[in-house]
Amino acid sequence: MSYKLPDEKDLEAMIGIVGKNYATNNKAITASYLAKSVMGLESQIPDIVVRPKYPEEIRKILLYCSAEKIAVSPVSAGLSGGFACPTIKPGGVLLDLSRMDRIIEIDEDNRYVVVEPGVTNGQLWAYMAKNYPDWAPPIADGAPPAATVMGDAIDRGFSLYTSSVGPQGDNFMCAEIVFPNGDVIRTGSWALPFAKPFYKYGLGPDMWSFLMGSQGAMGVVTKVAVKIYPHPKFKTVVAWGMSNPHDMQDLTLEVGKQEFGISHNTVMVQGGNYPLVMTRWPKDKIPHNYEFFEKIGVSRWWMNWECWAQTQEELDYVVNRINSMAEDYKKNRAKDPDAMKPWELHPKQIASRMKKPNKIAIPYAFWEAGYLFITWYTPWNDCAQFADMYCKAMEKYGFPPVMWIASIERCRQAICMPIVCFDSTKQSDLEKVQEMNRETTEYGLKQGWLNYRPDPFIHIEAYYKASMYWKYLRAFKKLVDPNMIMHPGRLALP
Amino acid sequence: MAKTGMERLQELKKDVFRCIHCKACRFAYSGEPDRKGIGEFTGKQGTVLYEGMVDSCPAGIEYGWEAFWNAGKIWIARSILNGDLEFSEEVRDVLMPCITCGQCSAQCENKIPTVDIIESLRAALIESGVPMIEKHQLVNRLVKELNNPYGGAKDERMKWAKDAGLSKYINNKDAKIGYYVGCTASYRQVEVAIATAKLFDLLGMNFTLLDDEVCCGSPFFRIGAVDTAQELMNTNLENFKHLDKLYFSCAGCYRTFTIDYPKWMPEGEELPFKTQHAFELISDLISVPKKKKELPGKIDEIKKKLKAKPDKRLEAELKGLEAEYERIKDFKGEIKFKPNKELKGKVVTYHDPCHTGRHFAIDMEQNMIKKSENLMFDMRKIDKMIEDWFDIPRIILRKLEEDVGIKFTEMYRIKMNSMCCGAGGGVRAGYPDFSIRTASLRCDEANAIGADFLTTECPFCWRNLYDANEMYEHGMKVMGVLEMISKYDLLDIIEKPEF
Numbered sequence: 005m006s007y008k009l010p011d012e013k014d015l016e017a018m019i020g021i022v023g024k025n026y027a028t029n030n031k032a033i034t035a036s037y038l039a040k041s042v043m044g045l046e047s048q049i050p051d052i053v054v055r056p057k058y059p060e061e062i063r064k065i066l067l068y069c070s071a072e073k074i075a076v077s078p079v080s081a082g083l084s085g086g087f088a089c090p091t092i093k094p095g096g097v098l099l100d101l102s103r104m105d106r107i108i109e110i111d112e113d114n115r116y117v118v119v120e121p122g123v124t125n126g127q128l129w130a131y132m133a134k135n136y137p138d139w140a141p142p143i144a145d146g147a148p149p150a151a152t153v154m155g156d157a158i159d160r161g162f163s164l165y166t167s168s169v170g171p172q173g174d175n176f177m178c179a180e181i182v183f184p185n186g187d188v189i190r191t192g193s194w195a196l197p198f199a200k201p202f203y204k205y206g207l208g209p210d211m212w213s214f215l216m217g218s219q220g221a222m223g224v225v226t227k228v229a230v231k232i233y234p235h236p237k238f239k240t241v242v243a244w245g246m247s248n249p250h251d252m253q254d255l256t257l258e259v260g261k262q263e264f265g266i267s268h269n270t271v272m273v274q275g276g277n278y279p280l281v282m283t284r285w286p287k288d289k290i291p292h293n294y295e296f297f298e299k300i301g302v303s304r305w306w307m308n309w310e311c312w313a314q315t316q317e318e319l320d321y322v323v324n325r326i327n328s329m330a331e332d333y334k335k336n337r338a339k340d341p342d343a344m345k346p347w348e349l350h351p352k353q354i355a356s357r358m359k360k361p362n363k364i365a366i367p368y369a370f371w372e373a374g375y376l377f378i379t380w381y382t383p384w385n386d387c388a389q390f391a392d393m394y395c396k397a398m399e400k401y402g403f404p405p406v407m408w409i410a411s412i413e414r415c416r417q418a419i420c421m422p423i424v425c426f427d428s429t430k431q432s433d434l435e436k437v438q439e440m441n442r443e444t445t446e447y448g449l450k451q452g453w454l455n456y457r458p459d460p461f462i463h464i465e466a467y468y469k470a471s472m473y474w475k476y477l478r479a480f481k482k483l484v485d486p487n488m489i490m491h492p493g494r495l496a497l498p
Numbered sequence: 499m500a501k502t503g504m505e506r507l508q509e510l511k512k513d514v515f516r517c518i519h520c521k522a523c524r525f526a527y528s529g530e531p532d533r534k535g536i537g538e539f540t541g542k543q544g545t546v547l548y549e550g551m552v553d554s555c556p557a558g559i560e561y562g563w564e565a566f567w568n569a570g571k572i573w574i575a576r577s578i579l580n581g582d583l584e585f586s587e588e589v590r591d592v593l594m595p596c597i598t599c600g601q602c603s604a605q606c607e608n609k610i611p612t613v614d615i616i617e618s619l620r621a622a623l624i625e626s627g628v629p630m631i632e633k634h635q636l637v638n639r640l641v642k643e644l645n646n647p648y649g650g651a652k653d654e655r656m657k658w659a660k661d662a663g664l665s666k667y668i669n670n671k672d673a674k675i676g677y678y679v680g681c682t683a684s685y686r687q688v689e690v691a692i693a694t695a696k697l698f699d700l701l702g703m704n705f706t707l708l709d710d711e712v713c714c715g716s717p718f719f720r721i722g723a724v725d726t727a728q729e730l731m732n733t734n735l736e737n738f739k740h741l742d743k744l745y746f747s748c749a750g751c752y753r754t755f756t757i758d759y760p761k762w763m764p765e766g767e768e769l770p771f772k773t774q775h776a777f778e779l780i781s782d783l784i785s786v787p788k789k790k791k792e793l794p795g796k797i798d799e800i801k802k803k804l805k806a807k808p809d810k811r812l813e814a815e816l817k818g819l820e821a822e823y824e825r826i827k828d829f830k831g832e833i834k835f836k837p838n839k840e841l842k843g844k845v846v847t848y849h850d851p852c853h854t855g856r857h858f859a860i861d862m863e864q865n866m867i868k869k870s871e872n873l874m875f876d877m878r879k880i881d882k883m884i885e886d887w888f889d890i891p892r893i894i895l896r897k898l899e900e901d902v903g904i905k906f907t908e909m910y911r912i913k914m915n916s917m918c919c920g921a922g923g924g925v926r927a928g929y930p931d932f933s934i935r936t937a938s939l940r941c942d943e944a945n946a947i948g949a950d951f952l953t954t955e956c957p958f959c960w961r962n963l964y965d966a967n968e969m970y971e972h973g974m975k976v977m978g979v980l981e982m983i984s985k986y987d988l989l990d991i992i993e994k995p996e997f
Contacts, residue, residue, distance in 0.1 A: 035582065037573075039519040041517075049583075134550075290873060359531065361531055369517070369518050373515040373516045
C-alpha cells in the first residue's frame with residue numbers, strides 16, 4: 005500500500021479545519037511525538053501533527069486524508085493507547101487528541117462516566133475523588149497518571165477492577181466513533197437518539213467490539229461511556245511469598261474460583277518475582293543476589309490480593325478466607341511448602357500498593373536506559389509455564405528475568421508481562437530484544453497464547469495464523485476506512 | 499578546557515534514553531493522586547482543581563503541544579542525538595520557552611536530569627550557529643558591554659549601598675566574607691539588597707561588597723550562551739577568590755555559583771570559597787541553638803536504650819546525632835523576632851524559588867545517586883536530606899508565626915512540587931507575556947489560600963510575582979522574607995553570631 009507524503013498544501017488544509025494554532029509540521033514538534041519504549045520500538049516521526057477539539061473537525065480531517073491517501077494515526081494523550089502506539093511507517097498525520105479532555109457526565113445510578121479521549125487517569129481520579137468519593141473509574145493500575153481512560157480501552161488494557169470484574173474492554177458501554185468514510189457511529193444503546201449509554205449490546209450485534217484493541221486502526225473514538233464502580237473505604241493488601249511460579253499460579257486459581265464474596269472483593273490480584281523489585285534501581289547500585297532480597301523479606305515469587313470491602317467485617321472475612329486457603333494449599337498441595345509464607349507488609353508498602361494511579365511501572369528504565377513490556381494473555385493455568393519459558397529466554401539473551409503476572413476476571417485469564425530491561429543506547433541490545441521477541445512469539449503462538457498489544461512487525465504472525473478472522477477484520481476495515489488510511493501497519497492492516 | 503554543549507549532551511545520552519515518555523513529568527504531585535487539596539479555585543488565569551495531581555509545566559500549559567512539555571523535549575534531544583533532527587530556528591523556538599524550573603525532573607521516577615539536558619541542548623543549538631532570539635541577543639550584548647543584562651551603568655552597581663548608608667562595606671579590604679548581590683538586586687529589587695546587607699550589619703558581620711562584581715552568568719547558562727556565561731564566571735572567580743565565604747540573596751546567583759560553576763570549571767578545580775544563601779544563616783540562628791540544647795538529651799536517651807538492648811538502627815541513629823552535635827557544638831549566635839501589630843494575623847505564604855529549592859534538591863539527589871552503592875537503602879536518606887533542605891526557609895516562617903503572630907499558610911504546590919514563578923530560563927527576557935501569565939497562575943494559588951503576603955527568597959521571583967500581582971490585580975503584597983524582617987524591624991538578637 006502506498007501513501008502520499010503530506011506537503012504544505014495538506015498542512016494548509018489541516019489549518020483550514022482546526023485553525024493555525026493547532027496544526028503544524030514544525031520538525032521539533034513532530035519529533036516530540038516519538039516514543040520508542042515500553043510498548044514498542046517502531047515509532048516514526050509524523051509529518052504533520054493536528055490537535056482537533058471536536059468530532060466534526062476529526063470527520064473533516066479524515067475525509068480529506070482519505071481522499072488524499074494520507075496515513076492518519078490518532079493518539080489519545082498518554083502512554084496507554086496514545087504514545088504506546090504512536091505513528092509508525094509511513095508517518096503521515098498524527099492526531100493528538102489531548103485537547104478533547106472533557107469529563108462530560110457522571111451517572112451514579114446507571115454507574116457510568118462519559119469522557120472524551122484526552123481525559124487522563126490522573127484527571128478523572130482526582131475529579132471523582134473530590135466530587136464522587138463513593139465511586140471510582142476503572143483506571144489502569146500501574147499505567148502512568150497521564151495515560152488515558154479511553155486509550156486503555158482501545159488497547160484492551162488492564163485496570164484496577166480487571167482482576168475482579170473482567171477485561172477492561174468490558175468496562176466500556178458505548179462509544180462515538182468517526183470513521184474515515186465520513187460516518188459518525190454511536191454504539192450500544194447510544195445508537196438510538198436520546199438513549200443513555202446504559203446498555204452495550206443495544207441494537208443487536210455489537211460493533212464496539214470491532215474497535216476494541218484496534219489501536220486507532222479503524223477510526224477515531226471521540227467519546228466513551230465507561231462503567232464506574234464502588235470505591236469502598238475498607239481496604240488492605242494480602243500477600244503470600246513462594247519459591248516458584250507454579251505455587252503462585254495454583255494458589256491464586258483456588259482463590260479466584262471462589263468468586264462470590266471473595267475474589268469479587270479482590271480488585272488487584274498481581275504477583276511476580278524478585279527481579280521485579282531489583283530492576284527498579286540502577287544496575288550498578290543494587291545487589292543482584294537473591295540473598296539480599298531474602299534478607300529484606302522479599303520471596304522469590306509472590307502474589308498479592310488487594311482487597312476492598314464495604315465494612316471491616318467483610319474485609320476481615322475476605323482476608324481470613326484467603327489466608328486460610330493459602331495455609332491449606334501450603335499444607336496439602338504446594339510444590340514447595342517450606343518456601344510458602346505470608347508476607348507481612350509494612351503499612352507504607354500497603355499504602356503504596358493501593359495508590360491509584362501510581363508510577364509503579366515507570367522506573368524500570370532506571371536499571372539501564374529503556375525497557376519493553378512484551379505482554380501476553382494466557383489461560384490462567386498456563387501462566388507459570390509462560391513465566392518459566394520467558395524467564396529462561398530473558399536470561400539466555402542477557403536480560404534480568406523480570407516477570408509480572410496478574411489475574412483477569414478471577415483467574416479466567418492471566419496477563420503475563422515480562423519486563424525487558426535493556427540499554428536502548430546500544431543497537432546490539434535493541435537487536436537482542438527483537439530477536440528474543442521473535443523467538444518467544446513463535447513459541448507462544450504455538451501454545452495458543454495471545455499478544456496483548458501486537459507488535460506490528462513481530463506479532464503479525466498471530467494474524468497470519470488466524471487468517472479467516474483476519475479476512476473479516478480486513479473487510480470491516482475496508483467498510484469504514486476504504487482507503488486504508490488509519491494507522492497503517494497496526495494489526496497487520498492493511 | 500570547558501566542555502561544549504554537544505559534549506555535555508553526549509555525556510547525558512544515557513539519561514536522555516531513560517525517558518519512556520510516560521509524561522508523569524507534567525504534573526505536580528504525579529505520585530500523589532489522592533493528595534487532599536483545597537478544591538477548585540477560580541483565579542485571574544482560570545480555574546484550577548488543587549487536588550491530587552495538577553498540570554505544572556508552565557510551557558506545556560501555555561503552548562499545549564507535546565514539544566513544550568518536558569517529555570517532548572527529551573525526545574527532541576533523542577532525535578538530535580540520533581541524527582533524526584537538526585538544529586534550526588524551528589527547534590530553537592520550541593526549546594527556548596522552557597523556564598527550566600525542574601518540576602519535570604522532580605517528578606521523574608527514572609531520575610532524569612531534565613534541566614541539565616535542556617541547557618545542554620540549548621548550548622549545542624547556539625554552538626551550531628542558530629542565532630539566539632532577538633531579546634536574548636540584546637541581553638547578551640548588554641552584559642558584554644555593561645556586566646549586567648539590565649543595561650545599568652557599571653558605576654551604579656553599588657549605588658543602592660551608598661544610598662542606604664552602607665558604603666563602608668564597599669571594597670572592604672579587611673573582610674573575608676563577601677555578599678554577592680547580583681544584577682537584579684543591584685539594579686532592580688534594591689529592597690532585597692538593602693534588607694540583606696542591613697541584616698548582616700545588625701548581626702555584626704564584617705563583609706565586603708565588590709564594585710567590580712559582574713553578572714553571575716545565570717541567564718546565559720540557561721539560554722545556551724555558554725561562552726558569555728563562562729567569561730562572567732571567570733571574572734567572578736578571579737574577583738572573589740581572596741574570600742573564604744560568599745553570601746547570596748538571589749536564588750539564581752546562588753545556584754549558579756554553587757552548582758553551575760563547578761560543572762563548567764576546568765576539571766579538578768574547585769570553588770575557592772564556600773557559598774551560602776542569607777536565609778540559611780538566619781534559619782541556622784533560629785534552629786541550631788535549639789538543636790544544641792536538645793541533642794545531648796536525645797543522645798543520652800539512645801545510649802540508655804542501647805545499654806539495655808543492642809539495636810542496629812538505634813546505633814546508626816546515635817552515630818548520626820553525635821556527628822550532628824559535633825558539627826554544631828561550637829556554633830555561636832541566636833535570634834528571635836519582635837512582635838508586630840501590623841503583621842499580626844496576616845496570612846503569609848511562601849514561594850519556593852526553583853533555583854534555591856528544587857535545583858539544589860535535585861543536585862543533592864544526583865550527587866547522592868552517583869555515590870550510592872545501594873540506592874534502595876540510600877533513597878530514604880536522600881528524601882530526608884531534601885525535606886530538611888526545603889525546611890530551611892520554613893524554620894524562619896514558623897518562627898515569624900510564633901514570635902510575630904503572622905499566620906504562615908502553605909500554598910497547595912510546595913517544595914519539590916512548587917509551581918514556578920515564570921521568570922527563569924531566559925523566559926522573562928524572551929517571552930515576557932508568557933512569563934507574567936505564569937507568575938499570575940502562581941499568584942492565583944496564593945489567592946486561593948487567602949494570602950495577604952506572598953513571600954519568596956529570590957529577587958527575580960520577587961520581580962515577576964510583583965509584576966503579575968500588579969498587572970492582574972491579585973491584591974497581595976509581594977515581599978522577600980528577609981525584606982519583611984528588615985522592613986518591619988523584626989530582628990531581635992539574643993546572642994551575636996561569630997563569623
